[in-house]
Amino acid sequence: MADHIPSTSSIEALSVRQFDYIVVGGGIGGLVVARRLSDDATKTVLLIEAGANRTGDARIDTPGFLGTLYGDPNYDWDYISEPQKHVNGRQIPQPRGKVLGGSSAINFSAILYPYRRDFDSWSELGNKGWTADDLAPYLRKFHTYSAPSSETAALLSLDYMDPKSQGADGPLPVTFPDIYGPLNQSWQKTFDVLGWQSNSDDPIKGEKHGAFACPLSIDPKTRARAYATAYYSSDVARRPNLQLLTETHVEKVLLKKGSDGSISATDVQVLTKEGEHHQISARREVILSAGSINTPQILELSGIGQEEILNKHGIPVVISNPRVGENLQDHCLAAVSFEIADGQASGDLLRDPNLLQSAIKSYQESQSGPLCGMPLSIAYLPLVDRNGIVSKDVAEKLVQEHLHTPADHPGIKRQYEVQRQTFVDAKSSTAEYLFLPAQLRMQQGKTTMGELLAPALPGNYISILILNNHPFSRGSVHIRSADPLAKPVFDPNYLSQPIDLEVLARHTQYLEQIVQTAPFSTLLKSPSSRIPEEAAAGFEDLELAKKVVKDRLFTCFHPAGTCAMLPKELGGVVNDRLVVHGTKNLRVVDASVFPLEPTGNIQATVFAVAEKAADLIKEDNKN
Numbered sequence: 239m240a241d242h243i244p245s246t247s248s249i250e251a252l253s254v255r256q257f258d259y260i261v262v263g264g265g266i267g268g269l270v271v272a273r274r275l276s277d278d279a280t281k282t283v284l285l286i287e288a289g290a291n292r293t294g295d296a297r298i299d300t301p302g303f304l305g306t307l308y309g310d311p312n313y314d315w316d317y318i319s320e321p322q323k324h325v326n327g328r329q330i331p332q333p334r335g336k337v338l339g340g341s342s343a344i345n346f347s348a349i350l351y352p353y354r355r356d357f358d359s360w361s362e363l364g365n366k367g368w369t370a371d372d373l374a375p376y377l378r379k380f381h382t383y384s385a386p387s388s389e390t391a392a393l394l395s396l397d398y399m400d401p402k403s404q405g406a407d408g409p410l411p412v413t414f415p416d417i418y419g420p421l422n423q424s425w426q427k428t429f430d431v432l433g434w435q436s437n438s439d440d441p442i443k444g445e446k447h448g449a450f451a452c453p454l455s456i457d458p459k460t461r462a463r464a465y466a467t468a469y470y471s472s473d474v475a476r477r478p479n480l481q482l483l484t485e486t487h488v489e490k491v492l493l494k495k496g497s498d499g500s501i502s503a504t505d506v507q508v509l510t511k512e513g514e515h516h517q518i519s520a521r522r523e524v525i526l527s528a529g530s531i532n533t534p535q536i537l538e539l540s541g542i543g544q545e546e547i548l549n550k551h552g553i554p555v556v557i558s559n560p561r562v563g564e565n566l567q568d569h570c571l572a573a574v575s576f577e578i579a580d581g582q583a584s585g586d587l588l589r590d591p592n593l594l595q596s597a598i599k600s601y602q603e604s605q606s607g608p609l610c611g612m613p614l615s616i617a618y619l620p621l622v623d624r625n626g627i628v629s630k631d632v633a634e635k636l637v638q639e640h641l642h643t644p645a646d647h648p649g650i651k652r653q654y655e656v657q658r659q660t661f662v663d664a665k666s667s668t669a670e671y672l673f674l675p676a677q678l679r680m681q682q683g684k685t686t687m688g689e690l691l692a693p694a695l696p697g698n699y700i701s702i703l704i705l706n707n708h709p710f711s712r713g714s715v716h717i718r719s720a721d722p723l724a725k726p727v728f729d730p731n732y733l734s735q736p737i738d739l740e741v742l743a744r745h746t747q748y749l750e751q752i753v754q755t756a757p758f759s760t761l762l763k764s765p766s767s768r769i770p771e772e773a774a775a776g777f778e779d780l781e782l783a784k785k786v787v788k789d790r791l792f793t794c795f796h797p798a799g800t801c802a803m804l805p806k807e808l809g810g811v812v813n814d815r816l817v818v819h820g821t822k823n824l825r826v827v828d829a830s831v832f833p834l835e836p837t838g839n840i841q842a843t844v845f846a847v848a849e850k851a852a853d854l855i856k857e858d859n860k861n
């Protein structure tokens with residue numbers, strides 16, 4: 239561990255036991271908020287993280303080592319879904335970072351931006367101050383963009399990246415490392431041939447269509463992973479008004495009823511790594527940033543949630559709210575792998591120990607080579623099928639036939655009204671296509687991350703993942719027991735709305751056009767062996783596409799929405815200032831507050847939401 243980052247894992251080392259703000263969870267939400275609140279030297283801040291401070295750990299810092307982190311309890315909470323009823327009973331893992339930096343310490347580093355429309359939808363649901371224009375400055379505030387080398391810019395045709403539109407002085411470094419090759423180059427060209435000439439907009443403007451490349455959160459100089467700990471630079475860590483307590487599990491928030499009936503958060507109860515319970519007091523606010531799975535767990539353990547669940551586990555109900563832990567949305571994906579032509583490179587090559595050793599040497603000695611990051615390519619497309627774009631009428635008919643709106647839930651009904659408008663709009667995107675340079679293997683039953691990523695077949699493959707950008711299915715996460723260390727019941731309920739399967743299957747059909755079109759097709763083996771094998775027949779048959787979607791359904795690791803920001807009557811858990819309904823000073827700042835899943839990979843949105851949240855908290859605590 240680098241010694242310039244002060245933190246403590248011993249509660250005895252804290253100089254005091256009372257702080258203005260206590261922030262729970264040192265992931266994206268928590269680190270952003272802790273840093274910004276401690277800008278004010280007159281306010282004291284305590285950040286508590288269950289995992290360790292592993293700043294400087296080569297396994298985290300080396301982008302290409304990410305596969306070694308999953309399932310290791312020193313880095314990963316290692317969650318797995320309940321058997322998925324609509325996905326052949328399969329269980330799909332959901333890794334979450336258990337370390338300072340949270341899931342940003344174990345993620346794929348892709349920086350994508352949602353559509354403007356996605357934020358406007360949040361606002362349409364009754365959240366004042368959350369339009370695209372409101373969020374635009376925060377999408378720039380969190381990062382500093384460094385332009386790539388001229389070779390990489392030319393290879394990826396990055397003319398659309400406009401440095402003036404990008405963040406110029408935020409903590410997180412973002413760039414395009416020199417890791418891309420002919421497959422990335424041909425991706426863009428192939429989508430152009432298919433008629434998806436993308437506009438010249440920078441993706442950060444929120445209106446990008448067709449194919450593009452996304453920058454990565456990688457330090458442009460050291461080529462090390464850049465993640466939320468960038469907010470905890472050594473000068474910030476030395477602030478006398480900010481303390482970081484690691485390897486300390488927050489069990490619950492202690493809530494007090496005032497004489498006027500209002501509920502305030504007064505303390506948090508923690509469990510130290512030595513197994514001791516302690517309480518630490520908050521003078522102003524407690525901010526939960528434990529992520530979409532652990533934040534609702536902490537709320538329930540504190541007595542805020544569905545009465546039946548709390549009663550079942552013997553937890554006294556302080557605030558009854560049936561929507562805590564509900565409204566879970568995730569970007570589930572369909573994935574097909576294709577064997578590449580001889581002479582082309584993919585990550586599968588690194589199964590050869592000699593090549594791996596030489597990649598490690600290049601990374602360590604000259605910060606170059608395949609371990610510098612994952613060369614991803616992206617496309618945002620509206621609804622398509624095997625023939626190309628689907629008309630608005632057909633899209634409307636599909637949603638009418640395959641979306642079941644619960645009659646007794648005004649909040650979900652309102653969400654679906656907003657989502658349906660996005661769904662049929664050809665200027666929105668129902669799916670993100672993500673090119674990933676490696677084979678992926680999904681199992682029947684349980685699939686672990688190790689099984690997913692280990693190249694099982696001898697050839698070299700790439701995969702194309704299709705993320706359902708705006709899922710209609712809703713799942714849940716709830717406590718399994720009153721034991722704070724017990725993993726919650728995580729049930730994303732994938733494909734429970736049949737429309738989600740219809741969407742993914744149609745996009746899977748369209749894959750055939752992509753892989754049969756030059757120049758991309760020329761870089762694949764012909765005929766190209768595919769995973770799964772039955773995909774070799776192509777996807778003319780919609781039923782086969784549906785089968786492949788179910789057999790290979792996976793997650794892109796973006797659970798959100800479990801403490802949704804919505805008016806109470808629409809099923810909200812927090813209001814539009816991110817304060818938990820029914821409390822005076824308990825807030826949530828992490829991906830769980832998203833009322834609707836936005837387009838694309840979500841870390842940029844989490845950073846932006848947390849930056850805005852910090853301003854809201856400061857504004858509400860001016861005195």
Ligand SMILES: Cc1cc2nc3c(=O)[nH]c(=O)nc-3n(C[C@H](O)[C@H](O)[C@H](O)COP(=O)(O)OP(=O)(O)OC[C@H]3O[C@@H](n4cnc5c(N)ncnc54)[C@H](O)[C@@H]3O)c2cc1C
Nearest residue numbers: 263265267288340341345346347348488828829839840841
């Ligand atoms: C494998 C993987 C790949 C991904 N790839 C990408 C990508 O390429 N691009 C992208 O945009 N997004 C990606 N994501 C998603 C992105 O990283 C997350 O959406 C984001 O980190 C969520 O931020 P958060 O603040 O909500 O939660 P987190 O970052 O998960 O932070 C929560 C923190 O709270 C801590 N915590 C939890 N419970 C407690 C407790 N009881 N007491 C104390 N501390 C607690 C956790 O240890 C953690 O540090 C990926 C995620 C994963 C897991």
